[in-house]
Amino acid sequence: MNFFDSLGSPGGGAGTLTITDAAFHLLLSFVLGTFVAWLYGRTHRGLSYSRNMVHSVVLLTMIITMVMLVVGDSVARAFGLVGALSIIRFRTVVRDARDTTFIFLALAVGIAVGAQQHAIAVLGCVMVGVVASSLQFSGFATRHADTGMLRVRGASGAANALEQVLTNWCRTHELVALRQGDAGETAEFSYEIRLFHPGEREDLLRALRAVEGTTQVTVAIEERAEEW
Numbered sequence: 001m002n003f004f005d006s007l008g009s010p011g012g013g014a015g016t017l018t019i020t021d022a023a024f025h026l027l028l029s030f031v032l033g034t035f036v037a038w039l040y041g042r043t044h045r046g047l048s049y050s051r052n053m054v055h056s057v058v059l060l061t062m063i064i065t066m067v068m069l070v071v072g073d074s075v076a077r078a079f080g081l082v083g084a085l086s087i088i089r090f091r092t093v094v095r096d097a098r099d100t101t102f103i104f105l106a107l108a109v110g111i112a113v114g115a116q117q118h119a120i121a122v123l124g125c126v127m128v129g130v131v132a133s134s135l136q137f138s139g140f141a142t143r144h145a146d147t148g149m150l151r152v153r154g155a156s157g158a159a160n161a162l163e164q165v166l167t168n169w170c171r172t173h174e175l176v177a178l179r180q181g182d183a184g185e186t187a188e189f190s191y192e193i194r195l196f197h198p199g200e201r202e203d204l205l206r207a208l209r210a211v212e213g214t215t216q217v218t219v220a221i222e223e224r225a226e227e228w
Contacts (some may be wrong), residue, residue: 068114
């Protein structure tokens with residue numbers, strides 16, 4: 001009995017699996033893993049993009065498929081693999097929760113292909129891909145681009161004058177923090193604001209600096225409507 005014949009024997013590495021079947025499963029996991037990796041790159045936004053992450057998604061899908069093919073329906077192999085893999089410790093910090101989501105997707109696809117549930121693997125990739133693309137490109141859960149934070153330092157008695165200026169320049173404004181100095185004569189006001197027009201930021205700054213008693217004014221307006 002040679003190596004290739006052993007794949008189809010009960011004592012072989014994968015039960016009754018043939019070399020052709022194993023190659024098909026791994027090829028399918030490669031195709032679907034590549035789709036998941038492409039979907040990740042296509043819908044990714046921000047500065048946390050990693051080429052290694054894309055490669056890992058493809059390889060992880062194939063590796064999980066291989067593990068599932070080895071385990072098959074053997075309880076003994078399953079416990080053996082759990083014991084062998086328990087010595088591995090993964091300490092890589094995933095910077096974006098969305099990256100973790102795609103890692104789980106790669107795991108799920110690999111498990112589905114390895115369990116020979118091809119329809120679930122393909123359908124899952126397609127449906128998750130549609131939902132992920134829709135969420136990314138529809139603007140779902142994005143904030144207004146004219147929303148930001150305003151901090152003003154100055155006299156404690158300038159609160160009313162600041163409120164008047166903000167009413168004139170902002171659609172909405174809310175005092176989220178107030179810090180007073182030791183003597184109570186100075187204070188730092190922190191507002192969450194939404195301007196009528198984002199391009200009027202400099203005009204708002206000039207109007208606030210003209211308020212008697214203000215010593216420092218800073219504003220940060222979101223230029224993009226996604227997290228960086």
